Amino acid sequence: MAEKGRIFTGARARFSIDGVKVGYARNVNVSEEITMEPIEVMDNVEVEEYVPTGYRVTFTASKFRVIGETLKTRGWFPENGANTEEHLQNILAAGEMSATIEDVKTGKLFATLEQVKIQSHNWVIDARGVVGEDVTFNAIRLKDESEV
Numbered sequence: 001m002a003e004k005g006r007i008f009t010g011a012r013a014r015f016s017i018d019g020v021k022v023g024y025a026r027n028v029n030v031s032e033e034i035t036m037e038p039i040e041v042m043d044n045v046e047v048e049e050y051v052p053t054g055y056r057v058t059f060t061a062s063k064f065r066v067i068g069e070t071l072k073t074r075g076w077f078p079e080n081g082a083n084t085e086e087h088l089q090n091i092l093a094a095g096e097m098s099a100t101i102e103d104v105k106t107g108k109l110f111a112t113l114e115q116v117k118i119q120s121h122n123w124v125i126d127a128r129g130v131v132g133e134d135v136t137f138n139a140i141r142l143k144d145e146s147e148v
Contacts, residue, residue: 008110012104013028014103015101018099024063025062028059028062029061031059034052034054035053056138057139057142058119059099061135062133064131064132065132071118071133077118078091078093098112099113100113110144112143112148113142114140115139115141118136
């Protein structure tokens with residue numbers, strides 16, 4: 001049985017990108033996936049075996065939208081540029097980042113995401129609503145607290 005005080009909660013979590021705390025973060029979802037392909041052979045209605053063919057890490061984060069603090073001003077998402085060619089170059093030259101989730105109570109890393117790039121972001125503005133921004137990321141590798 002787990003001992004009291006060891007449950008990880010959102011109040012203990014600090015989400016950072018390249019060592020910079022993501023201000024007003026409110027939600028992070030991480031997915032680590034191994035793609036398995038079925039080996040289906042003749043003369044057998046069952047799958048013979050599953051073989052790994054890929055590994056993917058995706059995650060999403062939601063944050064409250066703060067005026068003047070954008071993904072572009074932080075350098076996390078490529079700027080549009082003055083024209084189409086410059087915009088394309090900005091996208092192609094976008095660097096990789098790292099992301100971490102830290103347990104602020106113990107100071108230990110809960111998860112590290114390596115070689116991160118932002119895939120998309122969106123927000124909705126409602127009458128009498130707080131504006132949030134949702135961001136989708138891709139990462140090459142995820143390491144949890146047992147690996148960092």
